[in-house]
Amino acid sequence: MNAPVDRVWEFMMDPDRMAPCVPGCSDVEVLGENKYRANVKVAVGPIKTSFKVSVELTEQNAPTYAASVTRGEEGGKASMLTANSELRLTSVNSDETEVYYLSEVSLVGRLGKFGLGMMKKKAKAIGEEFAESFRIQIETPANRAKVG
């Protein structure tokens, strides 16, 4: 990312600015210290659904490391997902930061029984879409101003 590590960190810790980067994410609610709730829409072809997810920052070491657990479920618990995520920021130089993001997603229920390979590709695609919009967000001057 073409941004200093502090700003990347600050941005990432701000649900209001992170949420728009997550595909299909809406209705972000802060539940308290390091706890958020949101709604995430997902579609695989004709299968359209939305997960009520709650994100909890389980560990953070500003401005370089954070770990979070995301739990979500479809209406009627048709499927449930759990994601253990890890974020590592390394400052390359004053306005470049290397962002390492790992998320292990586990899906059980109706969607967990179906199309393993395809679902993995979908999850990966969502992750890439997120990374891309995040990069655009943080690298646009407008946002620089806001943060600066």
Added chain:
Amino acid sequence: MSSDTAQYVNPVGQDLPRLEAREKITGRAEYSDDLSLPGMLHAAVQQSPYAHARIVSYDLSAALEVTGVVAIFTGDDIGYDYIGPFVHDETAIAKGKVRYIGEAVAAVAAVDQETARRAVALIDIEYEEFPAVLSIDEAMAEGAPLVHDNFDDLVRTYEADHAPNVMSLMQVEEGDVEAAWAGCDVVIEGEYETQAQCHTYMEPCSALADIDANGKFTVWSGNQSVFHLQANIAQSLDLPMSKVRCVTPRVGGAFGGKMEQTIQPIVVGLTRKAKRPVKLTLSREQDFEMIRSRHPSKVWMKTGAMKDGTIVARKVDIRLDAGAYGDDSPGVAGICALFCRGPYHIENVSVESRAVYTNKLRAGAFRGFGGPQVAIAGETQIDEIAERIGMDPIDLRLKNAARPDEEWLGGLVLSKSAMRECLTQVRDASDWVKRRAAATEPLSNGKRRSIGIACLPHISGILTSGAIIRILEDGTAVLNTGAVDNGQGSDTVLVQMCAGALGIDVEQISLATPDTDSSPYNWGTTASRNTYMAGRAVVGAARSVVDQLKERAATMMECALEDLEMRPGGFIGITGVPDAQVSYGDISGFSHWVAHGPVIGSDSLAFDGENFDPKRGFIKGFPFGRIGAWIFAAQAVEIEIDEATGKITPLEVWSAHDIGKAINPASVAGQVEGGVVQGIGFALYEEMVWDTGRLANPSLMDYKIAGTMDAPPNINTILIEEPDEFGPFGAKGIGEPPIVGIAPAIANALTHATGIRLKQLPMTPERVLNALQEKNEI
């Protein structure tokens, strides 16, 4: 009524059609899900989304508000009333903790399917998630989370060492293995891995329960033992066994998967609360996720032999992934340890076999009961030795084959066994020498053909059975054993033996369905034991019936008991006086209305073979006592290998079995053919795949068993009839052996043609192709 003495044909050894064939081919056969009762409710279950978690609380309010919901059953409705054949570690439904994804945690009974499904999803369960162990290595790692933190307090029916997450350690020590390596010219060592195989019986688990005015339950369900099931239900719900009656309608296959309880305790739990009949039928996906599988295994094995082919020593370390509950695991681990020597005479043997808890679906009994896991290691190492010393694999096996007169590990006597005949007959029938030689030549289509061999030991028998035969007023008979026919044909075989022993026709016998209220005891349709054990009880009961008939005939004909003989067709006559005879009908009428009373013969027995001889070697942790008559088999498989894709196609199979006596040869062939194709599935196609703790292919769409185009078009069954001295009519069992040797035979054929040696099952095209490419890179 009874046929004439002269034209009587003994049904034993005849290819009679199944007694129930007609109802099965017309769609009239009734399986559990085909049954319904007035006022019957339908059930649905909620499954655990976590591999390992504490159940904090249940919120049933939303579910209870749904119109049509009658009862909900959860862990709060039961105490810690544990059940389990070896470790009492399992409850009727998850209580306190969930230990695998898919485990049943709550069930709803409602007026219809849709309502039950909708309501059960509304049950809100709060969990506290724990770290899970998802593999043998994770489970055995230092400081690993414990699947059963209260293991030390749990009742165990065996004496074995245990360790964290290791429920049992079976040890066998004979001779001095470490000293023996020195005397070996060839030593083969390898690690082998086998996968979880799903029983995939065509009938998903289903159970129907009812309750009467006195609080007594009747349960109709697919199972392998009404008696064992009755005990499991009663114990898990803290009921007297006298309040639980189990009945078995037709069963759509089991293969070991229905030996322990499946969903019956849940259904009875719901019925107890609803006070109405309840039926639960699992979807195929739920059946995959909830019931049980074959144990995935890791086997390390080392075998040493001399130049002349004498196998000197074998050392084995077996680790079975038992999943979340003990089930039959200590037993399977024990059988692995006892069978891993293979059907050979080996002086020095050292084995350790462990059953390890993980947070996955429980593993349990499955046709072969540990045999397939060790056969892939043992039988491929025999071939590696043969290759190294330049000896034909069959010759090497013959050289080392255990002799009938010798003792097995631990001192069990093999008695009459036809190991060698199995090998020689497969060699001749398969035209072995010619096909082996041809295998090295690639075919015109670029593919290769090859043939491989494997042989195996198994047992037939174990534990207890009983039988009752009552002669009806007209001289026909009712046979009642309580043995469950899962589709393999034991009903027909038992009736054939009963008819043969009484000298009457099968049509003259009515077979009672298994019912814990009226049937004598039969431990189970397992361990290839129905023909052997229930059969012995039937023959014993028939003997008693004949004695009683003679006693009454003596009174009727005013002659001495010893002057009487049984005559085919249903007569007792005076020896040497052809026309002096009375029919069973006359005798029975006399018994019922004049003197002596009805003719009712029964028998009851426990397998009485030898037990282990403690002086012979060191055996610790084996959870069984006397384990049955030894049976052997040799199997050859011809395959075609597509070296461009790695796909293996099975072409023809020769399967020779030490059967003692085939009571119904066609039925035996059916068992062999079915077992062989399950073995092919295990070798080539079938694998339950877990992804982040969840079973990722719980459907027939993604988990593939062989269809008509994937199974070999020719399976040659070879029966070697060397009568067993205790077996009924000399018969021994056949259920399990046919599955065991197929994977190693295919692996050996693959190596013979290509030089590659796969040590992981299934041998998928991808694994074969990768191995071929690695070999070519070297």
Added chain:
Amino acid sequence: MKLHHPRSIDEAVSLLGKDGEARCLAGGATLVAMMNADLLAPSGLVSLRDVETLKGISIEADGTAVIGAMTNHVTIAEATEFDSGQSVVARAAAVIGHPAIRNMGTIGGAIAHADSAADYPAALLAADAVICVAGADGAREIPAGDFFVDYLETALEEGELVTSVRIPAAPAGSVAAYEKFARVEGDFATVSVAVMLQENDGAIDDIRLAVGACAPVPIRSPDAEQILRRDGVSDTSIAAACEHLAALADPVDDFRGSGGYRLKLIPVLVARAIEAARNGGAE
């Protein structure tokens, strides 16, 4: 929830227009399986059973084969109307699932479902097929290459349905084949290859090569085909061509095989497909 039985395409279109969440019910082979697995719960079903104009195969004056959307797999597999190049579609139809599935399933239903491992997509690509769809704004034609968009996603707009598949006459004397590799008979493909080939004494005049089950959509590479046209068929040219196909591939890892394995299969199946095509489609 209601099931409708329209008798005409217009009627069907207007029904779909009234309810955005309604779905067309063709043979049911895929839709109902997904409903049974709780993956779909349409608010309405528009059964195309009685829309006669959607059934059957006809050949137009220019040799174009028109396959009605409601034509089932077995009819297509056994059709004699196709020219030897168009027959690639029939060859694919013949290996879909099993007999009962081929009796039920229809080409319209199958391609609208757009399973990336299904058999028609690659075949239709190799056949240069055009998908005809109808919607509230009238009818339009979508080339097969644009029709398949992503996993289970097509270019169909809401309220549109597939009415027919048009397969242009293949170049004179062209031959075709469909090679499918699956774990067991009747399973979805691990990899499949469809080829349509026109040769003139050894030289390749025209070739269309499509690979299935190796990406969200079937793939075709002009560069790959160019190499084969230029260099003819040889192990080296096939290897070179397949590198271009592999570059377009993005195969999944699952129980049908890892992505890496699927890539290894592409050249094998391409070579076999060409071989089979030359032998009249038989292996």
Added chain:
Amino acid sequence: MSEKIPLSLTVNGQTHQAFVRPTDTLLHVLRDEFHLTGTKRGCNQGICGACTVMVDGKIVRGCLSIATNCTNREITTIEGIEADGNLSPIQQAFLESGAAQCGFCTPGMVMAATALARTNDKLSDDQIREGLSGNLCRCSGYIKIVDAVRSVCGGDAV
């Protein structure tokens, strides 16, 4: 939950009626509404073939057929295969060949075999296996099932 609607189907030549949901499968309606339980539910995904029935003489999956979409069709189930109380040739062959073991796949298998036998009386083993390829059996290894079908419609060509 969607409204139940009246449905009338012709099964084995007789009219059966019930109130069903528009999305109920033919398998569900046959078993749970018409109590024709000979047709089995093995996977509900169209893979195992235990629910094989005929619609207008062609075999289909009962579990993938929407019942309300089967109106005005001739539906044949295993209960309709016997001819006036006598086993059909295929059923007789299954009986004699010992083709039924646990029997759960048997009704579907008999339906597929019956459809196959109607196509031709000179089928090769490959054609027979292809014709039965959509019906899974876990007990028999298929040998005796193919034997049974061959005995009815097998040809010399093998």
